[in-house]
Each structure stands twice: as structure tokens, then as C-alpha cells.
């Protein structure tokens with residue numbers, strides 16, 4: 001590891017000031033992505049601002065019609081939360097399937113959505129549920145938040161503080177995991193709310209997480225495995241890599257969609 005300046009502020013205000021004082025500084029959450037990236041010199045920030053001592057960024061609370069999860073809440077805490085289990089059991093189940101126990105005990109929801117890895121699980125839940133990502137500057141709707149592979153609309157000097165997940169009539173997530181990393185080779189999240197059905201796919205899109213319009217249309221009038229079965233998945237905008245070809249991923253999306261409908 002190379003030498004860098006490390007700060008551990010105790011409030012969001014102090015974190016904000018540290019970011020402003022050091023352009024190019026990186027925020028550190030659980031370090032599950034940032035530390036390996038620094039070790040490999042894929043990221044070489046001169047200043048690191050650790051969010052770990054800011055109590056306001058941790059925790060889970062039931063709000064009117066939504067579950068609020070602090071950015072520094074670990075995947076393990078979401079998986080074990082009684083609030084999440086009661087309001088959005090599918091989200092607790094998603095969190096329990098991330099990585100391994102080490103990753104779930106260190107990795108955070110804020111780090112996951114900020115990083116927007118194309119195989120990450122939470123982005124699918126954020127998009128399918130139409131969640132709102134709150135930062136130190138603004139509230140960002142799910143449809144505006146993700147901006148391509150490893151990219152979001154978050155700017156430098158902007159800290160994700162919490163995410164509000166609307167409570168759905170039904171929310172389920174089915175993933176075909178890479179057996180080595182547990183990242184999604186394909187993951188499909190389905191949310192049924194009073195205003196309709198939203199379906200999001202992770203792990204497969206050439207531009208990252210996306211909504212599957214064909215499935216939303218089919219399920220809006222008939223929320224059934226039979227309707228899901230008829231959905232045609234276009235492979236032309238899907239990734240091909242050493243793990244799976246685009247047409248294989250297209251097939252898996254159909255399978256995961258049917259599993260999510262149950």
C-alpha cells in the first residue's frame with residue numbers, strides 16, 4: 001500500500017469539510033471494493049475519508065410507507081433486521097445472499113449503490129422498488145440514479161446518507177450467482193405496488209442495471225408465472241464475458257423472472 005492521508009470524521013459536517021478541503025479524496029465505507037482497488041493501484045486517492053465513525057449514517061427505521069436504511073448499514077444488519085423482515089422480506093433475503101459472511105459484515109448498502117457494480121444485488125432492489133437515494137445535497141429517484149457500469153449521478157463532495165425503500169405489496173429477488181464471488185450472473189427483482197409492476201435486472205445489462213419493460217407490461221395485467229413465461233428477452237444489449245454469453249444471460253433472465261414470480 002502507498003502512503004495516503006486518512007481522516008475519520010465523527011459527523012457528516014466534518015466529512016463534508018474534509019471532502020471540500022481535499023479535492024479527489026475518496027470516501028471509505030466497509031472498504032470491500034475501495035481497499036482492493038487501492039492495493040491494485042486501480043484507485044490512488046491521496047486522501048481517504050472514513051465514514052465509519054458517523055453514527056447518523058447507520059441504522060434501519062420504519063417510515064410512513066417506507067423503510068429507511070442508513071448508507072453505512074451493513075448487508076448483515078439488513079439481512080437480520082426485524083423491520084426489513086416485516087416490511088420487505090425480499091430485501092432481507094437479497095442482503096443475506098450477498099457475498100460471504102465477511103463481505104456481509106463489512107460491506108454497506110451505501111458503498112454498494114455508490115459503486116454500482118454491474119453484478120451487484122442492491123441496485124436491482126433500488127430500481128425495482130423505485131427507492132429514493134438521499135445524499136448530503138439532494139434526493140435522487142431510482143430511475144435517475146444509475147448512470148452505466150460502475151457509474152451513478154453522485155458527484156465528488158456528495159455523500160449518500162440513506163435510502164428510502166417504499167413498502168411494496170410484494171417484492172422478490174431471484175439471483176443466479178457466480179459460484180466464486182456470489183455476485184449476480186443474472187439477478188431479477190420484481191416489485192408489485194398499487195401503481196404497477198416494476199422489474200429490474202442486474203448482472204446482465206451492457207450498461208448495468210436496467211428495467212425490463214416487456215416483463216413490466218406482461219405482469220401489469222396478469223401477475224403470474226404464465227405471463228412471465230411469455231416474456232421475450234432481447235440479448236442484443238446484454239453482456240458477454242468469460243462467465244456467460246449474452247444469449248445465455250437472456251435465457252437466465254427468463255428463468256430468474258419466473259423464480260421471482262414464484
Ligand SMILES: Cc1cc2nc3c(=O)[nH]c(=O)nc-3n(C[C@H](O)[C@H](O)[C@H](O)COP(=O)(O)OP(=O)(O)OC[C@H]3O[C@@H](n4cnc5c(N)ncnc54)[C@H](O)[C@@H]3O)c2cc1C
Nearest residue numbers: 029030031032033034099107108110111120121160182183
Ligand atoms: C469477495 C466479494 C464478494 C462480493 N459479493 C457480492 C455479491 O454477491 N453481491 C453484491 O451485491 N455485492 C457483492 N460484493 C460487493 C460488496 O457487497 C460491497 O457492497 C461493495 O464491495 C462495496 O463495499 P463497501 O460498502 O465496503 O464500500 P467501499 O469499498 O468502502 O466503497 C465503495 C465505493 O463507494 C464509495 N462510497 C462508499 N460509501 C459511500 C457513501 N455513503 N456515499 C458516497 N460514496 C460512497 C467509495 O468512495 C468507493 O468509491 C462482494 C465483494 C467482495 C469483496
